[in-house]
Amino acid sequence: MSDALDASLRLVRAQVALVKRFDTSLSGLHGVSLADFTMLLRLGEAPGGRMRRVDLAEKLGLTASGVTRGLAPLERIGLVMRETDARDGRVAYAALTDTGRERLTDMLATAEQIAAETFAAPLWSKEDIGHLSALLTRLGGTGLPGHGAPPP
C-alpha cells in the first residue's frame, strides 16, 4: 500500500477516535455532541451570533437538511432560536440565544481542555500542532480559512 493511501486510512481512523473523545466529554458535561458544539461555535463566531442556515451548512460541511436536523434539538432546548429575514422570505436565520451563548462558553472551555489533553506535551510540540493543522488545511473541506503565510 502506498504512503498516500496509508495516510488516508489513518486520517479516517484518527478522526473516529478524536470525535469519540470529544463526544464523551461534551455529552457528559453539557449534554451535546461534538457536532452540536461545532454548530454553536460557528454561530458564536458569526456577527450577531446568527447565520443563514444555508451558510452554516457550508461552513460545517453539511447539507442544508443536516443543519435542519442538527439544529432542531438545539432549538428545542433553547440554545438556538429561529429568526426570519424581513427582506427575503425564504431565509431563516439560526441565532444563538443568551442561554446558548452562556452554555457555549462552558462548552468551549471543555473542548479546549480535551484538545489540550489530546495534544499535550511532551508528545506534541507547538510546532507539531501547527504543522498538522497546516497539512489538514491543504486537504480542504472548503469553508474554513487557511492559516498559513499570507500571499507576498
Place this chain on the structure above:
Amino acid sequence: MSDALDASLRLVRAQVALVKRFDTSLSGLHGVSLADFTMLLRLGEAPGGRMRRVDLAEKLGLTASGVTRGLAPLERIGLVMRETDARDGRVAYAALTDTGRERLTDMLATAEQIAAETFAAPLWSKEDIGHLSALLTRLGGTGLPGHGAPPP
C-alpha cells in the same frame, strides 16, 4: 480558540471531505463504500484472508455489531463468507471469497489512485505525506502499527 482545538476541528472537516471523495469513486466504480473497502482490505491483509469478527472490529475501530452490520451486505453479494471455528463454537470468522479477492484488487487500484490524486505533487511532497501519517498515528485509534523508526 487554541491551535489544538483548531487542529481538532480541521481534522474532522478534512476527514469528511476525504471520505466523500473515496466513497464517490469507490461506489461509482465498484459499488462499495470506503468502509466496505477498508473491511475487505483488512481481511485481505490477514493470514488466509480471514479473521475473527471481533478482531476485525478492533482493527477497524468499530464495535462488534458494526462489523456484523457492515459485513452483511458483503456476504450477500458474495465477497465475504462466514466460517466457523472447530475448536471454539462462539467464534465466527469472516473470510474473503475468491471473488472477494479479485474485486479487492480492483478496488485497491482505485483507492490508490484517489489517494495519489489527493496527495499529488506539487502541493504534497513525499515528506509531507510521511509527516502527516506520523502525526496522525500519534493521535492513535489503536489497532494500527506505527511506522516510525523502530526502537534502538
Place this chain on the structure above:
DNA sequence: TCACTATGCTTGAGCAGTCAAGGATTCGTT
C-alpha cells in the same frame, strides 16, 4: 404581467454506525 428558473428550507426514506440486551459457548474454580 407572467411564466420560468433559482434559492432556501423542510420532510420522508434510507443507510451506517452506536448502545443495551440477550443467546450460545467456553473457561475457571471449587
Place this chain on the structure above:
DNA sequence: AACGAATCCTTGACTGCTCAAGCATAGTGA
C-alpha cells in the same frame, strides 16, 4: 462435575447524517 463469569456474536431501538422530492419565495426576461 457443575456453577458462575467471561467471550463472541447478533438483534432491536436509536442517532445523525445523506439524497430526492417538495413547497414557498425571489429574481429574470419576454
